[in-house]
Amino acid sequence: MVVRSTIMDTNSFRAEDADSLDNETRALTDKRERLLGESYRLFYRRPVHLVKGEGQYLWDASGKKYLDVYNNVASIGHCHPAVIEAVNQQMRSLNTHTRYLHERILNYSEDILGTMPQAVNKAMYMCTGSEANDLAIRVAQSYSGGTGIIVSQEAYHGTSQLTSGCSPALGSGQPLAATTRLIATPDHYRLAGKDVGAWFAQQMQMQIDDMKANGIKFAGFLADSIFSSDGVLPGEPGFLKPAIDVVHQNGGIFIADEVQPGFARTGEAFWGFARHDIVPDVVTTGKPMGNGIPVSGLFAKADVLAAFSDQIPYFNTFGGNPVAMAAAEAVLDVIRTEELQQHSLTVGNQLKAELSKLIDRYECVGDVRGAGLFIGFELVTDKESKAPNKALALDLIERLRDKGVLTSVAGPHGNVLKLRPPLAFQTQDIDWLVGALDESLQEARS
Amino acid sequence: MVVRSTIMDTNSFRAEDADSLDNETRALTDKRERLLGESYRLFYRRPVHLVKGEGQYLWDASGKKYLDVYNNVASIGHCHPAVIEAVNQQMRSLNTHTRYLHERILNYSEDILGTMPQAVNKAMYMCTGSEANDLAIRVAQSYSGGTGIIVSQEAYHGTSQLTSGCSPALGSGQPLAATTRLIATPDHYRLAGKDVGAWFAQQMQMQIDDMKANGIKFAGFLADSIFSSDGVLPGEPGFLKPAIDVVHQNGGIFIADEVQPGFARTGEAFWGFARHDIVPDVVTTGKPMGNGIPVSGLFAKADVLAAFSDQIPYFNTFGGNPVAMAAAEAVLDVIRTEELQQHSLTVGNQLKAELSKLIDRYECVGDVRGAGLFIGFELVTDKESKAPNKALALDLIERLRDKGVLTSVAGPHGNVLKLRPPLAFQTQDIDWLVGALDESLQEARS
Numbered sequence: 001m002v003v004r005s006t007i008m009d010t011n012s013f014r015a016e017d018a019d020s021l022d023n024e025t026r027a028l029t030d031k032r033e034r035l036l037g038e039s040y041r042l043f044y045r046r047p048v049h050l051v052k053g054e055g056q057y058l059w060d061a062s063g064k065k066y067l068d069v070y071n072n073v074a075s076i077g078h079c080h081p082a083v084i085e086a087v088n089q090q091m092r093s094l095n096t097h098t099r100y101l102h103e104r105i106l107n108y109s110e111d112i113l114g115t116m117p118q119a120v121n122k123a124m125y126m127c128t129g130s131e132a133n134d135l136a137i138r139v140a141q142s143y144s145g146g147t148g149i150i151v152s153q154e155a156y157h158g159t160s161q162l163t164s165g166c167s168p169a170l171g172s173g174q175p176l177a178a179t180t181r182l183i184a185t186p187d188h189y190r191l192a193g194k195d196v197g198a199w200f201a202q203q204m205q206m207q208i209d210d211m212k213a214n215g216i217k218f219a220g221f222l223a224d225s226i227f228s229s230d231g232v233l234p235g236e237p238g239f240l241k242p243a244i245d246v247v248h249q250n251g252g253i254f255i256a257d258e259v260q261p262g263f264a265r266t267g268e269a270f271w272g273f274a275r276h277d278i279v280p281d282v283v284t285t286g287k288p289m290g291n292g293i294p295v296s297g298l299f300a301k302a303d304v305l306a307a308f309s310d311q312i313p314y315f316n317t318f319g320g321n322p323v324a325m326a327a328a329e330a331v332l333d334v335i336r337t338e339e340l341q342q343h344s345l346t347v348g349n350q351l352k353a354e355l356s357k358l359i360d361r362y363e364c365v366g367d368v369r370g371a372g373l374f375i376g377f378e379l380v381t382d383k384e385s386k387a388p389n390k391a392l393a394l395d396l397i398e399r400l401r402d403k404g405v406l407t408s409v410a411g412p413h414g415n416v417l418k419l420r421p422p423l424a425f426q427t428q429d430i431d432w433l434v435g436a437l438d439e440s441l442q443e444a445r446s
Numbered sequence: 447m448v449v450r451s452t453i454m455d456t457n458s459f460r461a462e463d464a465d466s467l468d469n470e471t472r473a474l475t476d477k478r479e480r481l482l483g484e485s486y487r488l489f490y491r492r493p494v495h496l497v498k499g500e501g502q503y504l505w506d507a508s509g510k511k512y513l514d515v516y517n518n519v520a521s522i523g524h525c526h527p528a529v530i531e532a533v534n535q536q537m538r539s540l541n542t543h544t545r546y547l548h549e550r551i552l553n554y555s556e557d558i559l560g561t562m563p564q565a566v567n568k569a570m571y572m573c574t575g576s577e578a579n580d581l582a583i584r585v586a587q588s589y590s591g592g593t594g595i596i597v598s599q600e601a602y603h604g605t606s607q608l609t610s611g612c613s614p615a616l617g618s619g620q621p622l623a624a625t626t627r628l629i630a631t632p633d634h635y636r637l638a639g640k641d642v643g644a645w646f647a648q649q650m651q652m653q654i655d656d657m658k659a660n661g662i663k664f665a666g667f668l669a670d671s672i673f674s675s676d677g678v679l680p681g682e683p684g685f686l687k688p689a690i691d692v693v694h695q696n697g698g699i700f701i702a703d704e705v706q707p708g709f710a711r712t713g714e715a716f717w718g719f720a721r722h723d724i725v726p727d728v729v730t731t732g733k734p735m736g737n738g739i740p741v742s743g744l745f746a747k748a749d750v751l752a753a754f755s756d757q758i759p760y761f762n763t764f765g766g767n768p769v770a771m772a773a774a775e776a777v778l779d780v781i782r783t784e785e786l787q788q789h790s791l792t793v794g795n796q797l798k799a800e801l802s803k804l805i806d807r808y809e810c811v812g813d814v815r816g817a818g819l820f821i822g823f824e825l826v827t828d829k830e831s832k833a834p835n836k837a838l839a840l841d842l843i844e845r846l847r848d849k850g851v852l853t854s855v856a857g858p859h860g861n862v863l864k865l866r867p868p869l870a871f872q873t874q875d876i877d878w879l880v881g882a883l884d885e886s887l888q889e890a891r892s
Contacts, residue, residue: 035555036750037570037721037744039760042545049547053540071542073763080708094499096517099488101474101495109481124483126605127573127740128764134606159572159762160580162607173757227598241658287763292541294573294764298483305483311619314485316605317519317733318574318740383681 010390010398010414013042018436024061025049042400043408053078055424058406067432069407069421070372071088072374075263075288076334083291083330090326097321104325111332113299115270117279122302125320127294129259130158135298135314136255136282137162137222142308143281144251146217147179154185154230154412157222157257166222169229179216185230185412186239189367189378190386196235201242208250216423220253220281225272228260231411232376232418234369237268240276253281253304258297260374263288264335264423267345267372275371293327294318304428338424344372347427351419353374354434362441364392373425376410377417377437388413389399399440405433457843459488470507471495473889489854490847499524501870510887513878516854518820521709521734522780523870529737529776532880536772544571550771556730557778559745562714563725568748568781571766573740574603575705575732575886581744581760583668588754588763589727590697593625596653600631600676600858603668603703612668615675625662627653631676631696631858632685635813635824636832642681647688654696666699666727671718674706677857678822678864680815682688683714686722699727699750706820709734710869712780713791713818721817739773744747766822786869790818793873797821797865800880808887810838822856823883834859838890845886851879857869 018029028049032040048066052059055077068078076083090104098105109123126132128267141147149166151157156169164170165177176182186200208218225240227233244254261272262285269275271283281304286296296319308314318324335341352375355368366380379389379396393415400407410418419433464475474495478486494512498505501523514524522529528625536550544551555569572578587593595612597603602615611623622628644657654664671686673679690700690774707718708731715721717729727750732742742765754760765768781787798821801814812826825835825842839861846853856864865879 025547028549028552031552031556032547034566035552035559035569036544037746037755037760039567039570039755039758040544041759041761044548047547050540050542053542058540058542065674067672073543074541078542079538079540084534087537088530088534091533092525092740094496094504094525095520096496096499096504096524098482098486101478101488101493103474105879106474106481110477113481121481122483124485128577130762131574131577131606138607158604159760160577160608160796161584164758170759173759173768292764292767292769294770300483309483309485312485312610312621313487313616314483314605315487316574316576321738323738324740364613427853 010409011043011394013044013047017045021046026278029397034295045398046401048401048406056422056426056429060265064404066404066406067429069372069405069419069425069433071422072260072265072420073287073292074422075265076291076331076338076340077359077422080291080334082334085328086326086330087293087323090323095154095321095323097317099315100321102322104322104329105320108325108329111329112297116283116299119301119325120283120299122300124298124314125324126298126316127318129257129284129296130160130163131316131319132284132286132296132298133157133163133255133257134160136284137166139282139298139300139305139308140220140255142254142311143218143253143304145221146219147254148181148211148216148218149177149179150181150183150204150221152185152223152227152230153182155223158228161229175212181211183207185227185234186233187231188233188235189369191252197239197242198287201246206242206248208246208252218250218252221247224257224273225262225276226261226374227372228418229410231378231416232370232374234266234275234371234374237275238277241278244278254278255282255284256280256283257282259286261371262345263331264341265372265374267341267348270341276412289331290324290327291331293324295324295328344423348372350427351430351433355437357432358438358441364389364441370419373421373423375419377419378411379415379417388415390414391416395444396437396440399443400436403436403439405436451613457489457832457840459490459493463491467492480512488542491844492847494847494852502868510850512852513867513875514852515871516571517868518706518711519733519738521711522737522777522784522786523868526737526780528780529739529773532772532776533739533769535578536624536769541767541769543763544765545761548768550768550775551766554775555597555770557775558743562729562745565725565747566729566745568746568751570744570760571770572742572744572762573764573770574604575703575730575742575743576606576609576733577762577765578730578742578744579603579609579668579701579703580606582730583612585689585744585746585751585754586666586699586701587729588665588757589699589750589817590665592662592665592698594624594627594657594662595625596627596650596667598669598673598676599628599633599750601658601669602672602675603795626637627657629653632679632681634679634681635815643685643688646685647692650689650692654692654698660762664696664698666701667693668701668703670703670706671722672707672712672817672820675856677814677824680712680817683721684723687724688723691800700724701728701730702726703730705730707733707817708779710787711818711820713787713794715796736770736773737777739770741770741774780849790869793871794818796873797876797879800876801883804880804884804887809892810835810887816865819867819869821865823865824857825863827859836860839863841890842883842886845889846882849882849885851882
């Protein structure tokens with residue numbers, strides 16, 4: 001029995017903090033409480049009221065500048081002119097839907113499929129990662145004839161009923177589907193010395209066997225290959241392969257959820273799965289795809305998709321519309337022309353090196369790991385026990401916010417700083433981030 | 447046992463039509479076949495390749511002009527400058543998400559909730575109508591403690607697994623959920639002489655009783671109040687009220703799916719439910735909300751929403767982001783400043799009057815009905831039997847396309863023309879539409 005946390009709730013604003021806010025902020029939080037559903041969460045004890053963004057920087061209403069080390073939606077940089085221009089041009093001429101012919105969806109499909117293994121050759125479009133994963137699970141179930149889906153222990157795959165039932169990160173208020181199984185995470189930090197690839201493949205077989213024992217037919221494994229909400233666990237390139245072989249040997253499919261590691265983020269490859277030399281059966285995309293314009297995609301092997309699409313029409317009104325495709329195309333172009341994959345690798349390695357120096361200086365800094373500009377910074381009570389230090393992580397998040405650095409936490413214990421800036425993050429930003437973190441660690445110690 | 451059709455498939459392009467296409471069109475349909483999943487459908491035997499839109503008009507690649515009598519997404523008119531400008535301005539300054547404070551979501555929420563009954567006082571945002579309905583069903587289930595959802599016989603409520611299971615319009619390839627019940631549609635044309643309000647309330651009780659008999663606890667009734675995919679059945683204002691009373695008496699909630707009738711479309715009220723003097727428990731919106739920018743909403747009574755939102759965090763990455771809210775705000779403003787609700791009523795009535803003249807001239811025109819610029823034009827074999835004439839409807843759709851009029855069909859038999867132009871449709875467009883329809887009817891007769 002896995003104990004389920006509520007990571008999504010960890011560094012949220014709470015009503016009891018309201019009295020400490022300035023009047024302007026208080027007016028906004030009160031208005032939110034009055035008008036918005038209570039499922040909404042705000043970051044920080046003192047929520048941030050943003051008014052402007054550019055590249056890797058954000059500004060609040062008082063003019064204070066922030067370094068964004070969290071948001072992967074504005075992946076190529078906040079307010080990137082290429083996306084603004086592409087959207088504006090397309091909005092001025094036409095914005096309809098996929099039941100009429102239009103070149104943009106076809107040109108984009110050709111372009112994006114060209115970045116994937118040849119076997120992944122069919123494209124579909126939605127508006128959100130949730131919609132992409134919801135469809136992907138249905139495709140897995142149609143293809144396999146099974147219902148069982150394996151996800152990682154702290155996975156988050158979406159907000160729809162189907163994807164929520166596969167998202168333990170939503171906390172214990174959200175029931176998991178009876179057909180969902182949670183696989184232990186490849187926590188390389190705590191599995192040090194083990195052959196993590198073989199170990200993870202074994203864990204996969206155990207979950208599949210458990211399904212079988214309970215009369216559930218296995219449909220597939222759904223994971224983002226950097227295990228973002230599990231605490232950012234990139235692991236060694238290739239370690240995932242044996243587990244995916246087990247998935248296939250048991251008749252299931254592998255759905256690579258690229259909402260987190262995709263679009264050049266890891267630096268080592270354009271897609272997260274490509275770090276592991278895997279050919280996924282289905283690839284889903286979302287967040288960074290349109291730099292903030294809602295667009296998501298599902299890309300699949302034709303034969304895997306056919307079991308679903310031969311039976312069921314699927315029409316997503318806004319999905320793949322000319323404006324969404326214009327934004328998506330602009331993002332792909334910018335990643336190439338600004339060489340953001342190489343940039344992510346280079347600057348990510350520099351950042352990781354600087355952050356790693358803090359390991360020696362602080363007993364509480366247990367591990368620094370990452371791929372490209374996606375880095376996990378793990379706080380522990382001490383290096384020997386490696387016991388998660390959630391309180392410290394939350395404290396640091398708030399201190400960093402005060403020093404103008406925006407980030408958040410991840411992992412089942414909420415003790416890992418999730419450092420995932422827009423890819424516009426530059427070498428010269430490292431000082432601000434690492435300096436602020438260093439100071440915050442010192443303050444927390446004293 | 448209700449026989450389920452596949453209305454969504456009716457006027458689709460089919461591969462066998464490919465040989466009759468011009469080379470340019472053929473190249474595009476071939477490319478679609480190669481690159482896109484097979485769930486995608488194209489309208490028309492000779493698909494339309496659109497390149498430009500303005501107001502109620504569209505243009506194809508050859509320069510041919512079309513009158514759009516189908517698309518309610520570009521509700522205030524294709525490429526409306528107010529939306530283009532609002533989106534561009536906001537994209538230039540900031541586009542993040544709801545975990546930071548921002549005025550736009552709050553100002554919009556205040557504005558839109560002001561158009562609804564006072565009891566509906568909480569707002570949440572997503573990207574698509576499917577996402578809004580998926581959440582609404584979960585809210586109904588949390589609040590009622592039941593699982594049973596009633597929808598109309600040919601309802602369409604979305605593409606997610608949960609909403610697809612409540613969408614018989616998707617055809618027999620899509621299994622309905624075991625907890626879904628279909629209620630007979632309030633077909634005023636065929637129920638002529640009956641007290642449809644009392645009849646429909648009785649049908650509602652029958653379905654609730656059937657659930658009870660099968661051990662399913664009733665959660666709610668989900669419907670768009672103009673029964674769009676059931677064949678556009680607006681009925682008399684107020685006729686829905688007794689059925690909604692039955693829903694409430696049995697512990698369920700009413701979810702008003704306003705994706706079709708909302709945002710001034712019916713002319714008689716800003717919202718479809720308001721024609722019936724009903725206070726819904728949950729209201730969902732989508733398509734016309736952002737005039738093509740993906741944005742949708744869920745608006746609910748605080749106590750109904752609380753059962754869900756006290757338990758489960760809900761974060762929709764793009765939902766309610768500043769750009770989506772800018773588009774939505776512009777749409778609301780334009781509806782007011784251009785007085786589109788009154789316009790829809792006036793022009794809708796003129797159009798209905800002209801279309802009704804065809805009833806006397808053609809034995810096959812059985813019924814013309816509508817509210818504002820949402821009109822159903824029903825084709826029958828003869829007025830006595832009222833037998834649906836699907837073949838004629840499909841033939842007319844293709845003939846209309848050739849005459850530059852874009853529309854589609856609705857209803858369980860696919861024999862109702864769904865006339866639902868952008869609200870930018872003008873009095874002077876009536877001649878084109880009615881003239882083309884008249885000609886097409888003559889051609890079909892000969």
